Amino acid sequence: MFLPEQVYFEPGSLEYPLGKDLLEKFKALNIPIFYLSSHNKINSKTENPSEYYSHAKKSIVVGVKKSMKLEPCKPSADYQFSLVTGCPGSCEYCYLQTNQSLKPFTRIYVNIEEILENVQKYIDINSPNITSFEIGSTCDPISVEHFTGSVRKTIDFFGKQKYGRLRLVTKFSAIDSLLDALHNKNTKIRFSLNSKYVIQNFEHNTDSLEERISASGKIYSAGYPLGFIIAPIMYYDGWKEQYIELLESLKSKIINPDDANLSFELIQYRFTTKAKKVIIERFPNTKLDMDEANRIKKWGPYGVYKYVYSKETAFEIKNFFTENINRYFPNANIEYFT
Numbered sequence: 001m002f003l004p005e006q007v008y009f010e011p012g013s014l015e016y017p018l019g020k021d022l023l024e025k026f027k028a029l030n031i032p033i034f035y036l037s038s039h040n041k042i043n044s045k046t047e048n049p050s051e052y053y054s055h056a057k058k059s060i061v062v063g064v065k066k067s068m069k070l071e072p073c074k075p076s077a078d079y080q081f082s083l084v085t086g087c088p089g090s091c092e093y094c095y096l097q098t099n100q101s102l103k104p105f106t107r108i109y110v111n112i113e114e115i116l117e118n119v120q121k122y123i124d125i126n127s128p129n130i131t132s133f134e135i136g137s138t139c140d141p142i143s144v145e146h147f148t149g150s151v152r153k154t155i156d157f158f159g160k161q162k163y164g165r166l167r168l169v170t171k172f173s174a175i176d177s178l179l180d181a182l183h184n185k186n187t188k189i190r191f192s193l194n195s196k197y198v199i200q201n202f203e204h205n206t207d208s209l210e211e212r213i214s215a216s217g218k219i220y221s222a223g224y225p226l227g228f229i230i231a232p233i234m235y236y237d238g239w240k241e242q243y244i245e246l247l248e249s250l251k252s253k254i255i256n257p258d259d260a261n262l263s264f265e266l267i268q269y270r271f272t273t274k275a276k277k278v279i280i281e282r283f284p285n286t287k288l289d290m291d292e293a294n295r296i297k298k299w300g301p302y303g304v305y306k307y308v309y310s311k312e313t314a315f316e317i318k319n320f321f322t323e324n325i326n327r328y329f330p331n332a333n334i335e336y337f338t
């Protein structure tokens with residue numbers, strides 16, 4: 001489990017019970033602690049982008065969530081909110097490389113009660129319709145759960161909601177503390193999976209495929225709605241064999257795979273010009289295939305072009321996964337391929 005090399009406390013964070021609790025935990029672990037004089041002011045000791053990135057990835061910032069306006073989160077959920085932003089993992093292709101490129105720190109929010117009160121307002125306004133929320137859009141929420149317990153609290157909160165549903169996605173496997181939560185099937189947990197080649201080459205500091213699959217088996221046995229995001233799907237020599245291997249090992253951990261009500265979300269690898277620039281700065285020897293000549297441009301929802309596989313390749317990937325997911329998990333639902 002992730003252990004930071006240093007922790008920064010922002011002003012106001014120690015006024016909340018979770019802030020005080022985290023301070024005690026980090027002190028007991030002898031982790032160096034720094035108190036920031038103003039929000040968001042961490043002085044960088046280096047100008048080198050990859051050194052700065054590496055320092056940030058080994059740090060935690062503890063702060064207070066100020067903005068309570070929730071952003072939409074299609075196609076996954078109606079809204080997203082954050083218990084944490086950033087992630088100690090270092091996936092080379094991660095979208096956080098660009099959308100948090102200047103501050104790649106993992107930031108924990110301590111005002112969890114205020115965050116959940118705000119969520120309650122969104123649920124109440126929309127009731128009796130169901131309102132769904134994603135907490136894995138700007139972070140990996142499980143990556144620091146062993147310090148915070150915030151996901152567990154949030155699952156308990158949603159367990160009591162008639163009209164609220166929660167979704168999260170993770171590449172980490174420390175989910176034992178969630179197994180006896182009163183989830184009431186109102187929280188769906190998805191594991192982000194990939195082939196061995198992709199995990200070994202691009203998903204640094206995340207849990208292994210075996211650990212994620214084993215954790216998904218526990219979540220399934222605890223009665224949670226369970227899903228998988230296979231992303232980013234990459235097209236390389238041997239991709240079909242490795243993705244079949246992935247589905248086979250998943251099947252071996254799921255009880256009654258023929259009846260299992262699982263969901264799959266499928267996302268092909270894509271990149272933007274901005275992401276490519278940041279990735280090359282941080283991972284100069286990256287093996288990511290970011291050759292625009294082999295791609296087509298697609299207009300993205302955030303107002304920038306992204307480079308995706310050609311129509312023929314995307315079609316081949318989609319068909320391959322549809323056929324094989326139906327073969328290994330006949331009762332599963334493929335929510336989307338994009």
Ligand code: SF4
Pocket residue numbers: 086087088089090091094095096138139140171206
């Ligand atoms: S685990 Fe998820 S959030 Fe963390 S670096 Fe990897 S892709 Fe990004």
